[in-house]
Amino acid sequence: MVQPMIFTSTSVGNSAAPHALPSLREVHPMPVKAVRRTPPPNKQASSKPTPAQPAAPPPVFQPVRTRRGFEAVCDQIRQQLARGELRPGDRLPAEKDLAEQFDISRSGVREALRSLEAAGLVEARTGIHGGFYIHSGNSxxxxxxxxxxxxxxxxxxxxxxxxxxxxxxxxxxxxxxxxxxxxxxxxxxxxxxxxxxxxxxxxxxxxxxxxxxxxxxxxxxxxxxxxxxxxxxxxxxxxxxxxxxxxxxxxxxxxxxxxxxxxxxxxxxxxxxxxxxxxxxxxxxxxxxxxxxxxxxxxxx
The missing domain is CATH 1.20.120.530 (GntR ligand-binding domain-like)
Structure with missing residues (x-):
């Protein structure tokens, strides 16, 4: 099952110590299945490869306090693109969900999406499966x-x-x-x-x-x-x-x-x-x- 994308909240102009909002995982903790630990294999007894390790959890972004909110949204989406966590054809969360995750207004999210669309990074689609999708890229x-x-x-x-x-x-x-x-x-x-x-x-x-x-x-x-x-x-x-x-x-x-x-x-x-x-x-x-x-x-x- 694909883990949901987690964005950190964005605070602007606050000189006090940052107070990070709980991530979706902290609000809805997922049950963890106990894993039996086995001793390392005997090098002489077996040459079987070790099992593949489970995938690492999605990274948690650091809050950005020195820029306007929409710029921080653009930066974090670009960072996920650079790391390959977002790929062409991926659908971004709904506007409301992005606003909650970034802890900014929906108008700030809309401004960020318009900026990314103008840059050719995302495209808006209408219809049943409408929303903002990562663009395949153009000039x-x-x-x-x-x-x-x-x-x-x-x-x-x-x-x-x-x-x-x-x-x-x-x-x-x-x-x-x-x-x-x-x-x-x-x-x-x-x-x-x-x-x-x-x-x-x-x-x-x-x-x-x-x-x-x-x-x-x-x-x-x-x-x-x-x-x-x-x-x-x-x-x-x-x-x-x-x-x-x-x-x-x-x-x-x-x-x-x-x-x-x-x-x-x-x-x-x-x-x-x-x-x-x-x-x-x-x-x-x-x-x-x-x-x-x-x-x-x-x-x-």
Missing amino acids: SGLTQTVQDLVSLGQVSIANVTEARVELMKVAIRLACARATQQDLDAIEVDIEHHTELFREGHGSRNTKSVIEFYRLIARATHNDVIVMMVDALSELIRALLARVDPQPRKDIMQVRRKVLALMRERDAQGAADAMELHLRHVSDYLESENRKTERKRKMAA
Whole structure:
């Protein structure tokens, strides 16, 4: 039987000695079955392995008093994720139960869950089995974080475009070495699909699928971290380009076909050079348009 998750209560701004609330086990002690102790086996008489030890009880978290309650809730859930005590697909306790275990208000629990949802760690589900579940993970939180830093002026567009160019060079080198035939075929299918869309006049940077090409190259590396980083930066660049010019370059499919041909030949250097040239053209264009926008904004001020 799976033991219930136990979170410690969270006190905020209390300088007195901590007074820990009793855990669920202290309130409802479980009966303990007596275990007969046997003497250690005779090394000469037996070579049988010792029986497996019973699983250790869930850890008890320490109260956090120096932060707001919702931040402590987020921290403890993240700690359980890091230790593997919570896994993708696990359902968190109900809001009321979390409030009781953490000894904070339900509004504090809701704020924590919203924060974790925005970070992509949990997802809300509706229906009979509704509630908050540990998410399988995606790059949406990373994309939003970088977007916020750009909006706040902490990160420049030039920083983002440079990072993307260098990251894609690494990705395409790894993909040339690791891509399976299925990986390469998937890239070709995507190129054919978007070639048809552009021919019919439906190709646009407002469509998120336009960056699927880069995602597929990243997936061909078989490195999940690279997949998330490429996805995040590609989506950010797509959104920025869509603001200034929703129509991609006319030769974009020709460039992609060239990159794929070099990948099929396992020419990592050639594929990386072709990708770098293409992305630097995109970066230069984006930075140029951004400077124009800034000048117009200053003139209007």
